[in-house]
Amino acid sequence: MDLAFMAETWLALLAGLPLTLRLAGWSVLCGGVLALVLALMSLSRHPALVWPARAFVFVFRGTPLLVQVFLIYYGLGQFRPTLQAWGVWWFFREAYWCALTALSLNTAAYAAEIIRGAILSVPYGQIEAGRACGMGRLTLARRIVGPIALRQALPAYSNEIVSMVKATSLASIITLAEVTFIAQKLIAQTFRAVEIFICAGSIYLLINIAVTRAILGLEYWLSPHLRAAPREPPASEAAHA
Amino acid sequence: MTYLELMGFGPTGWGPAMLRAAGMTVVVAVLGFLAGAVFGSLAAWAKLSRVRPLRWLADGYTTLLRGVPDLLVIYLFYFGGSAALSAVARMLGGQGFVGVPALLTGALALGAISGAYQAEVYRGAFLALARGELEAARAVGMPPALMFRRIVAPQVLRYAIPGLGNVWQLVLKESALISVTGLVELLRQSQIGSGSTREPFPFYLTAAALYLAITTVSTYGFGWLETRSMRGVRRA
Amino acid sequence: MRIVTTLGAALIAVAAATGALAQGRTVRIATEGAYAPYNFTAPGGKLDGFEIELAAELCKRAKVTCEIVQQDWDGIIPALQAGKYDAIMAGMNITEKREAVIDFSIPYVQEAGSFGVAKDGPLAKLPGDGQVFNFDKDNAGAVKALEAMKPMLKGKTVGVQVSTIHSTFLDKYLKGTVEIREYKTTEQHDLDLLSGRIDAIFASASAIRGTFDKPDFKDYTLAGARFSGDVFGRGVAVGLRKGEPALKKLFDEAIASMNADGSLKALSMKWFKSDITIKS
Numbered sequence: 001m002d003l004a005f006m007a008e009t010w011l012a013l014l015a016g017l018p019l020t021l022r023l024a025g026w027s028v029l030c031g032g033v034l035a036l037v038l039a040l041m042s043l044s045r046h047p048a049l050v051w052p053a054r055a056f057v058f059v060f061r062g063t064p065l066l067v068q069v070f071l072i073y074y075g076l077g078q079f080r081p082t083l084q085a086w087g088v089w090w091f092f093r094e095a096y097w098c099a100l101t102a103l104s105l106n107t108a109a110y111a112a113e114i115i116r117g118a119i120l121s122v123p124y125g126q127i128e129a130g131r132a133c134g135m136g137r138l139t140l141a142r143r144i145v146g147p148i149a150l151r152q153a154l155p156a157y158s159n160e161i162v163s164m165v166k167a168t169s170l171a172s173i174i175t176l177a178e179v180t181f182i183a184q185k186l187i188a189q190t191f192r193a194v195e196i197f198i199c200a201g202s203i204y205l206l207i208n209i210a211v212t213r214a215i216l217g218l219e220y221w222l223s224p225h226l227r228a229a230p231r232e233p234p235a236s237e238a239a240h241a
Numbered sequence: 242m243t244y245l246e247l248m249g250f251g252p253t254g255w256g257p258a259m260l261r262a263a264g265m266t267v268v269v270a271v272l273g274f275l276a277g278a279v280f281g282s283l284a285a286w287a288k289l290s291r292v293r294p295l296r297w298l299a300d301g302y303t304t305l306l307r308g309v310p311d312l313l314v315i316y317l318f319y320f321g322g323s324a325a326l327s328a329v330a331r332m333l334g335g336q337g338f339v340g341v342p343a344l345l346t347g348a349l350a351l352g353a354i355s356g357a358y359q360a361e362v363y364r365g366a367f368l369a370l371a372r373g374e375l376e377a378a379r380a381v382g383m384p385p386a387l388m389f390r391r392i393v394a395p396q397v398l399r400y401a402i403p404g405l406g407n408v409w410q411l412v413l414k415e416s417a418l419i420s421v422t423g424l425v426e427l428l429r430q431s432q433i434g435s436g437s438t439r440e441p442f443p444f445y446l447t448a449a450a451l452y453l454a455i456t457t458v459s460t461y462g463f464g465w466l467e468t469r470s471m472r473g474v475r476r477a
Numbered sequence: 478m479r480i481v482t483t484l485g486a487a488l489i490a491v492a493a494a495t496g497a498l499a500q501g502r503t504v505r506i507a508t509e510g511a512y513a514p515y516n517f518t519a520p521g522g523k524l525d526g527f528e529i530e531l532a533a534e535l536c537k538r539a540k541v542t543c544e545i546v547q548q549d550w551d552g553i554i555p556a557l558q559a560g561k562y563d564a565i566m567a568g569m570n571i572t573e574k575r576e577a578v579i580d581f582s583i584p585y586v587q588e589a590g591s592f593g594v595a596k597d598g599p600l601a602k603l604p605g606d607g608q609v610f611n612f613d614k615d616n617a618g619a620v621k622a623l624e625a626m627k628p629m630l631k632g633k634t635v636g637v638q639v640s641t642i643h644s645t646f647l648d649k650y651l652k653g654t655v656e657i658r659e660y661k662t663t664e665q666h667d668l669d670l671l672s673g674r675i676d677a678i679f680a681s682a683s684a685i686r687g688t689f690d691k692p693d694f695k696d697y698t699l700a701g702a703r704f705s706g707d708v709f710g711r712g713v714a715v716g717l718r719k720g721e722p723a724l725k726k727l728f729d730e731a732i733a734s735m736n737a738d739g740s741l742k743a744l745s746m747k748w749f750k751s752d753i754t755i756k757s
Contacts, residue, residue, distance in 0.1 A: 062456040064417035074441035077672035169310035188640035193320030201309040208308040258522040436664030
């Protein structure tokens with residue numbers, strides 16, 4: 001294996017890293033907010049809220065992300081005059097916003113189910129106990145349901161973030177020059193597929209290992225009551241990281 | 242052209258092509274899922290083994306395949322696969338190149354990806370087995386092969402069904418990525434059609450609807466399997 | 478005789494009744510199927526175009542059985558090297574970079590690269606008026622024509638297919654002047670030109686004309702000067718793996734014979750509405 005070539009490729013691919021991270025970060029954030037809304041909608045008892053949320057989750061989990069990307073980018077491109085009349089064309093004109101929309105909607109559908117499951121997993125006794133202490137709905141959500149559900153959701157959410165990082169590679173197909181796009185271009189120029197994809201793969205792997213580690217750390221930090229009592233006082237708080 | 246003419250079954254309609262492509266999607270997904278069952282059970286066995294290098298190997302495999310974009314894995318199989326095969330053929334005294342059909346490449350790539358997920362499912366299912374049953378089998382003197390066939394396999398499969406259902410859905414959706422290798426499955430056909438007619442919306446919409454139909458049918462299929470496999474289990 | 482099937486991976490089997498036994502091998506030829514009029518996919522999914530007909534005739538003359546397979550452009554050379562097929566006929570020009578990794582037959586056609594723009598857009602009046610400038614024969618003239626276009630192109634977005642002579646041209650001569658956006662297929666940049674995401678496309682003049690003949694594109698036109706020579710290479714040819722002189726000889730002889738009896742010119746007139754064959 002040609003190490004000099006690999007090093008050169010790695011550096012060239014790093015140019016796409018900011019875009020990859022931006023796509024992953026924003027889509028997880030926007031998708032997360034939307035997911036929370038969807039989860040609350042489907043947990044409400046009102047059919048007018050429950051059914052749209054369920055339909056959304058059904059459609060976006062039942063179709064491939066790549067189809068959603070194409071539908072939003074090329075499919076909506078067909079309706080430029082209408083979208084211009086509505087004044088939203090500037091948004092759909094940009095490949096970046098199209099990719100971000102597709103990624104966010106997609107992750108929202110998956111994350112909504114994770115959040116819903118996490119909220120449902122909160123033991124009823126704890127909610128009852130909270131009510132018995134006279135907590136209002138908001139206090140209950142903030143003090144009891146929120147923290148417990150968050151801890152419960154973390155492992156699954158970690159997987160979802162990892163798959164979002166991986167999914168950003170699909171943006172390469174609609175002209176966005178992130179890591180996979182550059183990798184494809186380099187292959188077309190040098191015709192050395194295996195080496196280039198090893199380099200690109202290692203970049204994603206490193207991001208994902210960092211994400212997984214960070215969330216494991218968060219989980220550890222959030223569950224002090226599940227840990228065995230320390231034999232001697234911990235040296236410093238930094239030990240948590 | 243109206244939507245019905247475009248997606249219809251007339252001389253210029255794309256209906257038959259789209260349906261055939263949907264069939265190809267199912268074929269490549271099924272093959273990929275089956276290949277993944279082989280990779281996955283091997284990896285699960287390695288993960289549960291007492292031999293440390295085997296465990297490392299299996300952990301490496303699942304970490305790698307679950308951490309790298311599937312698009313990259315597919316490209317790796319597509320471009321790397323036949324180059325490697327050709328090299329092997331040349332070593333064995335053969336000559337020229339060994340081409341790998343797109344369907345085979347796609348199935349193997351999907352197999353490698355889904356194998357990493359299936360490994361966890363099988364491992365979890367094995368750990369859910371009641372230890373006492375294994376001990377009982379050993380106590381009555383069952384050889385390992387018989388124990389695997391009578392005790393382990395049937396129960397692991399039963400516990401694995403819900404997880405396998407999820408992996409199947411994943412494989413079905415990942416199969417859309419195989420379109421980049423030129424295999425004419427559903428998404429590829431939609432790309433061809435929308436390029437040719439310059440009407441991307443109807444094509445991708447139809448593709449989405451067909452995917453939704455396939456995933457919905459398989460959800461019911463796995464639900465039925467789950468109920469059926471749990472017939473002998475007492476529910477709380 | 479040509480038998481067209483759409484079975485499986487949209488293969489087209491081109492069978493030459495007598496040649497198959499004589500040669501005893503099937504030559505698999507890859508095409509993109511998304512570069513009209515060179516090669517494209519007709520309604521219903523059949524491959525068609527200049528190169529599909531040319532391939533059939535070349536194989537008939539070379540007395541070999543041919544099979545045409547579809548392959549995406551961005552993987553078309555690696556897959557040739559990986560042995561997925563034996564030849565490429567996909568509007569591929571002979572360039573130095575490509576010659577470093579694959580062999581080519583003698584070229585069968587050659588044409589200039591051009592911009593395609595909206596008739597009512599800001600680029601409709603690009604200077605140059607369709608005149609062809611060759612960087613090899615008249616470098617000063619070509620550079621001058623290019624400079625004349627630059628002020629109008631400044632800051633515009635131009636769509637081009639990834640890893641083509643056209644993207645190389647934009648990279649070499651217009652980087653920094655225009656924003657270059659690279660697409661997997663020309664059909665995709667056509668769609669984005671139509672939706673207004675890009676201001677112009679840059680491709681071979683005949684490919685643009687082929688697209689703009691369609692009713693959807695009645696408001697679009699070729700504009701500015703056209704360019705050839707330098708990065709554009711020595712013409713479109715059959716791409717072959719290195720180290721297969723026998724196959725190269727078959728294609729070379731068949732192309733020369735079609736050139737000699739005028740049948741290549743007839744095919745060019747049929748698909749490109751002009752003679753873009755290479756006169757020696």
